[in-house]
Amino acid sequence: MNEEKASIGKSIVINGELSGSEDLTIEGRVDGKIELRDHILTVGSNGRIKAQISAKAIVVLGQVTGNLNATEKVDIKETGSVEGDVVAPRVAIADGSHFKGSIDMQKKDHPEKGTFSKPDSKSKTDSSPKPETSPVNGEFARV
DSSP, X not given: OOOOEEEEOTTOEEEEEEEOSSEEEEOSEEEEEEEEEEEEEEEOXXXXXXXXXXXXXXXXXXXXXXXXXXXXXXXXXXXXXXXSOEEOSEEEEOTTOEXXXXXXXXXXXXXXXXXXXXXXXXXXXXXXXXXXXXXXXXXXXXX
16 A cells, blocks of 8 residues: 655645645644645644534644534544534544634435434424424434
8 A cells, every 4th residue: 555645844834725635733823724635634733723624534733713514533632732523423622722613523425314303293283394494414303
């Protein structure tokens, strides 16, 4: 297996979209969007990210402001800081790290899991939505 890894040094600043097909470590600053669909993104201890991130796995040792979307795992280490929403089937937040946002640990393979089924035939008398029902992460939750 060919292990390709790229690195962005701490003096590098990127504004815009960043995508690739290899694992990436960022020690510098990135503002915009990062997409590494089948690879691992590591935000190093000097990394300062203001971006929407999509990757197979995301490891945060530095600072991230923006939403994180991982198909496998998000790992916020002791020195890591995340301000944004996290969507991943597995999430690890180390003691001493900083996190502000929401977490959705629903697996992509099973979008039905954790959602409510359609009402059965007995409930069809009241088909209007309840006023206290509100969307949560794009889905309706019964209150």
